[in-house]
Amino acid sequence: MRPTPALFFQPKFLLVLTALLILSALLSTAAVARSGQPISSFLSTQRPQQQQPGQQQTAPQESSPQEPPQQQQQQQQQQQQPGSDPDPDPVPTVNEESPLPNHVPPTTTPKLSTPSNPESSSPNQDQDEPTLVAPPPIPAVEYKYFHEAGGTYELTHYDARYFRGLVPYSEHRAILRQLIRSYLSIFSALGLETWLAHGTLLGWWWNGRIMPWDWDVDAQVSGATMRALIAAGHNQSVHEWIDGAEEGGKGGRLYLLDVNPFSLKVERERGDNVIDARWIDTETGMFVDITVLMERDPQGRPGVVSCKNYHAYKLGELYPLRETEFEGLPALVPWEFERILVEEYGAKSLVVTEWEGHRWDPEQNEWVKINATESEQVL
Numbered sequence: 001m002r003p004t005p006a007l008f009f010q011p012k013f014l015l016v017l018t019a020l021l022i023l024s025a026l027l028s029t030a031a032v033a034r035s036g037q038p039i040s041s042f043l044s045t046q047r048p049q050q051q052q053p054g055q056q057q058t059a060p061q062e063s064s065p066q067e068p069p070q071q072q073q074q075q076q077q078q079q080q081q082p083g084s085d086p087d088p089d090p091v092p093t094v095n096e097e098s099p100l101p102n103h104v105p106p107t108t109t110p111k112l113s114t115p116s117n118p119e120s121s122s123p124n125q126d127q128d129e130p131t132l133v134a135p136p137p138i139p140a141v142e143y144k145y146f147h148e149a150g151g152t153y154e155l156t157h158y159d160a161r162y163f164r165g166l167v168p169y170s171e172h173r174a175i176l177r178q179l180i181r182s183y184l185s186i187f188s189a190l191g192l193e194t195w196l197a198h199g200t201l202l203g204w205w206w207n208g209r210i211m212p213w214d215w216d217v218d219a220q221v222s223g224a225t226m227r228a229l230i231a232a233g234h235n236q237s238v239h240e241w242i243d244g245a246e247e248g249g250k251g252g253r254l255y256l257l258d259v260n261p262f263s264l265k266v267e268r269e270r271g272d273n274v275i276d277a278r279w280i281d282t283e284t285g286m287f288v289d290i291t292v293l294m295e296r297d298p299q300g301r302p303g304v305v306s307c308k309n310y311h312a313y314k315l316g317e318l319y320p321l322r323e324t325e326f327e328g329l330p331a332l333v334p335w336e337f338e339r340i341l342v343e344e345y346g347a348k349s350l351v352v353t354e355w356e357g358h359r360w361d362p363e364q365n366e367w368v369k370i371n372a373t374e375s376e377q378v379l
Contacts, residue, residue, distance in 0.1 A: 132231040138265050144272035145260045149285060157215035159278065162285035169212075175286055176210050177327050180217045182241040182255050183279045183288045184329045192229055194221045195321050195332040197291070198311075202341055202349060204326050204333060207365050213356035216289055219279075220307070223294035226263055226276065235259040238282070256280045265308075266296050274309040293318070313340065 149155040149163035158166075167175060180200070187194050196204050198218035203211040210217065221229075229235065234257055242252040256279075263276035279288035291307040306312035317336040324333055334340055341349060353360035358367040 132233075135227055135230045135264060136261065139261055142262060142265075142269050142273065145262065146258075146273075146275055146278060154215060157287075158285040159280050159287055160285070162280060162282050164284065167284055167286065172215070172286070173210060173212050175281060175284055176214065176217055178241075178243050178253065179255075179279065179281055179286060179288055180210065180219075181243055181327055181329050182239070182253070183217070183219065184326070184331055185241065186239050186255070186257075188330065190229075190232070190234060192221070192234075193225050193321075193332070194219050194290070195318075195334060196326060198344065200326075201333060201337060202345060204324070204331070205337065205341060205350065206360070206367070208324075208326055209366075210327065211356075212358055212367050212369065216287060218289050218291075220291050220293055221277075222305075223264065223292055226259070226292045229257075229277075230259060230263075254282045256282055263292055264294075266294070268308040268310075271308070274307065276307070311344070 147160040149158035149160045154166060155163075184194075196218070197220040199211065199214050200218045203209055203214065236259075237257050239255050239257065240252045241255060257277070258280060259277040260273050260275065262273040265273070268274065274291070275289050276292040277290040279290065281287065291309065291311070293305040293307055293313065295302070295305055297304070301312075303315050304312055305315065305318070313334070317340060318334045320335055321332040322335060322337070324331055338350070354370070355367075357370050359370050360366075361368045
């Protein structure tokens, strides 16, 4: 018997047909869900959002796999049109860690220079930064490097190469003042960190000046600073310096920065090379003694730095260095300067007001030389 068209319009037939269609749709949906493919229907088609007043219409973007942040940033830079302004007032990145002090010990040695962009650099291309060189190897056999003019206390404060005679008392303090001012100026210009030490630090404590009975000036640097100095090629460099604060002076003077080849040696040996570098006035032979502080026993005394002349400090006693002035120029001193001075010279060094034929005058804020009559009365 052949079905007639009227059969399709029977209510029972339509009900059965509808049930079969719904069952087929449910089975298809379940199969697609198990396969992980998206289910699409006319109900899932999103209507375009209604554009708000003032908004620009943007084309829909096709979904793509997540790209690394660097590639996204490069694509954003490429999509930005020439001459278009970047987003105004970008939000800065906030560092939750506490800021470091102004001066902290260098923790890394200088990196030997290589072109910042080897592909675009050439041997003839001018480099903004000086070429760094590795420090030369320490000689196997140690010998005394610096030689003084003689064995007396006064003569040991002159470099034998430039000694032309003892500088009288009336002149030697002015020469030392130019020595430390030139030293501080040039080291600051070269980006080399240094600070006052020993008797020079004591002079700073009293009035920010060299004490009139001092015969030399003392400064210290870290091992990393000394390596940076050598790597930048400053060893054996000669610097001309004119003291603008000196009126009626002789003009420019030449100063030699001379580094002991044993400056980075850890061991003291016989003590012939406890001075690691000198800043020498080539006109008189007077100098600034420079010593290197480094960890010489990291296992036995961690966090303690010292020179080869047995002056040892905890890092917390030195750092952070304090900014101050000495002889009219910016200078640095250790953080625990009073403790260091008391350990080296005793508590009396901060209170005794008569020393080496001089008396402290609080009104002048200066050490004044005691004349012969006063000296006899004092004795």
